[in-house]
Amino acid sequence: MEEGNSILIPTPALFSFEECMWFLNRNYDDCLHEIRDNSIYKALEINGQLVLVRIVENGNFLEVELLKGEMDQEGEAFLIGYIREWFDMDTQIQPFYDLLKKDTRLSYMAEAFKGLRLVSIANLYETICWSIIGQQINLSFAYKVKRALVERFGKRISYEGRSYFVFPDPEVLAAVSMEELKAMQFSTQKADYTIGISKAFASGALSREMLEALPDFSSKMKALTAHKGIGVWTANYALMKSLREPESIPHGDIGLLNALANHDIIRDRKETDRIAALFSLYKGWESYLVFYLWRSLTFKQ
Structure with missing residues (x-):
């Protein structure tokens, strides 16, 4: 798939792109996608390469245009699966x-x-970090802190004078200092939790694949809450948004x-x-x- 090409993803019954898009917007400053002109602009890392796509409704389809980057058939299949999961289109x-x-x-x-x-967050690590950031603060401030983190440590792709971001890898945040996160208005506790969770993902002590292999909901909850910074609320949120429990x-x-x-x-x-x-x-x-x-x-x- 080359720049400028599009793919069409058929939409299921009882699906509203408008409702899903409105939820993603809600006047919050989310740095991991951009919504304008009835379209969603989203940066993704596929097979180690950054790409930028634009998603728009086209009749009974979602039209996904590759704005920047390139991908092979395997990457295209990943992209289709990602979008179907993002909007829970198979339920x-x-x-x-x-x-x-x-x-x-x-x-x-x-x-x-x-x-x-x-609407999901496929990246379990991102979901947990986002939950930690948002603990006991209002959403507007949480998005501000998230943007500071992502713009400093995430990957970016530029297109027509705008930057689009991908959430930082756990290996990156595992190596940051408490002081760096506190400078972004993380509390001491949240900085500690974020670094600790990042180390768990970087080492393989925690992963989506590990949770998916567990036999039931309670075992998944137990595995998550065994890590400092993941309480019952965060574990439930992560299982809801990433694993669709x-x-x-x-x-x-x-x-x-x-x-x-x-x-x-x-x-x-x-x-x-x-x-x-x-x-x-x-x-x-x-x-x-x-x-x-x-x-x-x-x-x-």
Whole structure:
């Protein structure tokens, strides 16, 4: 595949590129993709080479244009798989909508957010680092810290006067100093966690492949939380966003609790029995329910 060439990826039923793109934007300054003119610009590293692609909706397809770089057939197959995973295009979500429609409190979501997919972060290492960065700070500030980290230590590709970034490799962040991260407004604790997690990934002590080989959800949670800096919330978030574990529920998440309160499902954050009762109605779709509840917190302008 050469620069200027495109590939078409057929979209499934109940898929909205507009909803997915809106989620990726939400007026936050995410340095790992850029959205403009109804298109997503994304830098990726494929087989050791940086490429830049533009993704746009074209009828019942996503059109992916290679703007810079080149790739062979293996790279093209990787790109297609990456985008299908990014937008969860291989999941048939009608059963989830059937459950929503039975729930008078949440049935409106099936139409209001129609076609929204659980947008993933394929890179487990990136997901965990992002979770650590975002602990106990607001999202706007978290994105600012993330940008400082990525622009300093990540790889970049330039196109038409703009720079596009790929998240740093664990080997790179494993070698940085606490002082370097603190200069980017990391707390001492977060700097320590980030370096420690980076060393775990760099050494192979932690990896996506290792987690995927484990037999069940609880063993994956145990493997993640064995590492300093990964608590129950971060482990659930990582399994939800990177491995698409359907039963992942980031319990205690403020946004989730606010959404539950907004829908009169709970009146107090300690009402764990009512939370459990709700999720028991969505077996196999718990993570999707979390994602849609998060989506309900914001509305398009």
